[in-house]
Amino acid sequence: MEVNSELAIQLINVNRSYGSSKVIENLNLNIKKGTINALVGASGCGKTTLLKIILGRLVPDSGEVRVFGMEPYSSVLTVPGSLVGYAPQENALYTDITIEETLQFFATLHNMSKEHFQERKQQMIKLLDLPPMNRIVGSLSGGQKRRVSLAIALLHSPKLCILDEPTVGLDPLLRTLVINHLKDISATGVTVIITTHYIEEARVADKVFLMRNGKILENGEPEYLIQKYDAPTLEDVFLQICRADESKTLDLIISKSNYTQPTNYNNNSNNNNNNLPPYVSQEENSDLSSIILDSNNNLNINNENSLNNTYNDIMNIDEHNPLLMEEKPYIKSDKSPFHVVTKTKHILAIGKRKLIQILRNKIVLFFELFSPTFQIVLYFLFIGGTPKQVGFGVVNQDLGIGPPVNLYLGADLIANLQSSGLFQFHYYNSTAEAIAQVKLGVTWGVIEIPENFSMAWPERLNDPTDSSAEAESNVQLYMDFTNFQITQFVQQELQTAFEQLGSKFNISMNPVEVEPAIFGSATAKFLWFLAPGFVGLITFAHSIGITAVSFVREKIDGSLDRLFAYNVSTGSIIMGHFLGHIALLCVQAGILLLISILGFGIPIRGDVGLVLLMVILNGFVGMSLGLLISGISKIETEAIQLSLACYFPTLIMSGTLWPLQGIPIQFRWIPNLLPATHAAAVLRDLMLKGVSFTYPEVYQGFLIVLAWFIGLFFLSTFALKEREKNFNFKKLFLKKNN
Ligand SMILES: Nc1ncnc2c1ncn2[C@@H]1O[C@H](COP(=O)(O)OP(=O)(O)OP(=O)(O)O)[C@@H](O)[C@H]1O
Structure with missing residues (x-):
């Protein structure tokens, strides 16, 4: 493919399906650097899919994609990464952290310096009229969340802004400010792509792409299209094109666009509404006496009360604005081998965010710390005790x-x-x-x-x-x-x-001497047999529980897509999640062992450190299994059901409740496949037998559990895959048979 250095994006003959349903069909697209481009089309025509292909999130079935001359994700940490500012259609926010923490999180991902972050943050606050920085994102209104989402996309001064329906939920004033900001940054060389349902909103773009059924039916400058089709508005252009394409979804598009075209728009009438931006709804007109469209299609506010808030005031747009004029990149480049520094920063940022989320959410914190404690006490009190009275x-x-x-x-x-x-x-x-x-x-x-x-x-x-x-x-x-x-x-x-x-008569009824015991004690209780398995199982089950839904919501609301768009690898995301949970897992394991020893007199005859290590390692296995579940589940209930489906067989088959020797011989291989079986055996060896690491069952058990952890970790990375391919089993089957 011949790369054109003037183009920010080139797509040639791109096709993409979801399963067997074709969503993008033979699509060709050229987007010039430093321009605003609007993708316009009915709901479901493939706009978001196209953006995800440009971002490298979706792998096309065929065709070629170039972003700044490079194939997205062709090499590690290159394009699009921090070059892009992406605002998904959904707000894609972490609801239990503050706005400040949210912006700080993304600034860290982009390797922004402190000063640059502070400077940009202040600009975003002014531009988008952000609520106080200490507000928890979950408590914001829909429009406020949308603004935070846009702030994330624009924060790091990206070279390419991809905004999926950026103006939905914004009031007319803010919509104006945002659109004007996009125009200004495009003047400095930034390429902007927006999708919109409000067809007339696309008029501010340098180029409009009219999409239908996965194809671009027409593209060009708005004025050119209006002239070409001899139509009064872009909406009319779109309708004509759709009719020509045997439109069936026409009504749907119009009804989707709740915005009405002022009848005299673009006429030279003296009517006051004359210069209203065409995508402003009738209901909003009353608030908008202050907004006019100037001769260059710029949106301006023409009300004295609002003057202090005008876009130019807010952003201080003039040739002296250092930010807009600055040429040098804001993002510090990472020259370390395999971008280790950047990846480490990503992991730390995600781990920190996760920890803040856990600590702030009292129910989760309670679940992570007190629920296992509560459970172990219940187990010890109600199962395995010696009968009394x-x-x-x-x-x-x-x-x-x-x-x-x-x-x-x-x-x-x-x-x-x-x-x-x-x-x-x-x-x-x-x-x-x-x-x-x-x-x-x-x-x-x-x-x-x-x-x-x-x-x-x-x-x-x-x-x-x-x-x-x-x-x-x-x-x-x-x-x-x-x-x-x-x-x-x-x-x-x-x-x-x-x-x-x-x-009493100096006569032994039982000639067999049972002491000294080789391992343990002849007076051992049944609970002692159960306790090691319980400790391992509770850590395992809780670790599944806390991670199984981790990514489901993030997948649904687009937060994961945003991370992937910024070149955060699945490995970094998963490690970050681990990091966030590790401290709590260690505390949890410590509490469980303390309760076992001090509360219920369970002996630990071997190395306490090794016992703790195995409990934590077992927790890691549970966490990676939970992350795998999270990666493959589409909705939360699916994740919960899968977790339960993993927990109960483990409880029953791992030899925790009953000796493995009690299992029919032909089924004994099954527990051997489970990591929890080996963890329970190792814990029993360490706690009751008091053996060391060199004891065969102990080191073998450690190796097996470690192998499970590593295997599940990689599987979960694969399940969460940053680049989605189209797995069409039907096609695969047909190919094989041909
Ligand atoms: N993960 C998915 N699995 C299966 N089908 C999907 C998936 N994502 C999108 N689709 C389908 O692909 C088509 C295009 O979806 P896409 O989200 O790209 O449309 P859109 O133009 O962005 O719509 P809207 O304007 O409503 O956001 C739709 O029919 C949608 O149902």
């Missing part, structure tokens, strides 16, 4: 042995059981009566101690082959076996109680 019946028929020995072993056995805290005993005289209470659900079971127990038990200990002693010392257990956990605990406590009874 389980209702149990006792029928103690033991008569004991009279003096001088005075043994009441039945009562001793009950006392041993009682000391465990597991039982809350109900005493009954008969077994039938006790069983009836089990059947009524009052108790879980009955322990029946036979009447000769005190006599027969020592004999049985002395001679295990004595069958009559065995029969007379058998303690009978009647149980409701529907609760497996309680059954296990009761049987375990009975065994312990009998061991204690045996030790």
Whole structure:
């Protein structure tokens, strides 16, 4: 493609579809440097799509695009980047930061110096009549937000201004100021492209491009077009062209344009409305006695009260205005390899903005800090605890042995059981009566101690082959076996109680010595098994939760497009989001471990630093999974559903709630695929076994979780892709089959 140095933008035979629906068709476009250009056309004709192609956000299916002679994004950090000032159709603002923070954020992205930022900020305040800088953007009115959005686009004095419907929501006075500002900057060599529904507004442009169904039907200077088509207004020109193109959407365009053409516009009548700007609606006319169109189509304010506010006053436009005359670029160039300095600045700016947003939004802050704490307390309180005060019946028929020995072993056995805290005993005289209470659900079971127990038990200990002693010392257990956990605990406590009874006679009932333990302790609680998995899982789930919707809104409202237009890479955006959350993730992990250790006595026998590292790494995996979800979701509910779809299987399959050995053998490979399984195993090893990093399961687990993090990070970068290609599966399929 031959590059013309006079042109800011060249498009040749550009085509672009969304799926199989063609939106831009064989489009050719040349835009001269230092001119104002208006893209005019009905809603849905492809104006925004065309702008996104120029910005490099959308990759054309075919054809060539050059911006200042270069293909957008052909090399890193070149075009358009800070050369462009882009205001998307939507306001694309971060609602929970102030106007000052918003402008500062974009100034950092553009590498603007402090002085330059302050200077431009003051000009934007005056030009756009911005509200006080400390106002939170979310609290602004629609028109105020629009002005902030325009301020962002113009702040860094870009060489190319791409403004998608810049005047929507602005009052007539401001509209005038903005249009005149655009005329002035174009006089200094800045190229301006605006889209508009208000066809007559395009009259201020040097060149108008009339678009319909993805094609440019006509283009030229407004006056030339009006003469060529012998039409009174541009709107009439457009109507004629559309009719010729077998317009079907004509009515739609007119109804969209709520603005009426004064009948005598451009006539030499003496009527007061004579010089009204044609895109001003009838309702607004009353406020506009002060606005006139001069012979050069400049909009001016002709009311003494407004004089102090005139555009020239505000912007101090004359040959002495250093800003408009300045030739040297405002943006400091970055000569570092791979533009590391700029990328680092981008990451820091996004991270700072994210952190401000989190800290300012109390609900999010609460969610990030207190909700995990609350959850871990709930988990520890309600799951995995040792049962206490389980209702149990006792029928103690033991008569004991009279003096001088005075043994009441039945009562001793009950006392041993009682000391465990597991039982809350109900005493009954008969077994039938006790069983009836089990059947009524009052108790879980009955322990029946036979009447000769005190006599027969020592004999049985002395001679295990004595069958009559065995029969007379058998303690009978009647149980409701529907609760497996309680059954296990009761049987375990009975065994312990009998061991204690045996030790009274210096006889060990259980010849197996369980201590010293290789790892852990024989008195370990079930909660200790659960706790490491819970800590990991909560960090993982919360990290998904806080990031899963991060980009969805930004995608919908165009804020991401604006960042991409300014050459902020997806990698920088994702790293910035990480950065914003890291501090809170670390605090969160610390709180969870403190509660585990101090609040619930969960042991940490290994290196606390490694435990913390794994919890944080696990949080990173959750964050990158959340960002991936955010990247592929079109709306928030989709992101929330996907997050839940990831969380629950992880909770169930990661071995957090139940040992992996309990899973049917043919399905055991599934948990091994999940990072949460390895994180839980590593945390258990470190906390309960007290092993070091060199323990195979630990370092392997670290490597697997790290690999997951890196893999998901890259996938999320891909999902958020800065340049959207048209994936047409139908075409792909047909190509393959041909
Ligand atoms: N992401 C997308 N996926 C599918 N179709 C899309 C997408 N974005 C836009 N379109 C479709 O492409 C066509 C052109 O859209 P575009 O936003 O470029 O129009 P426009 O001229 O800017 O409209 P408006 O003036 O209302 O903003 C429309 O039919 C629109 O529905």
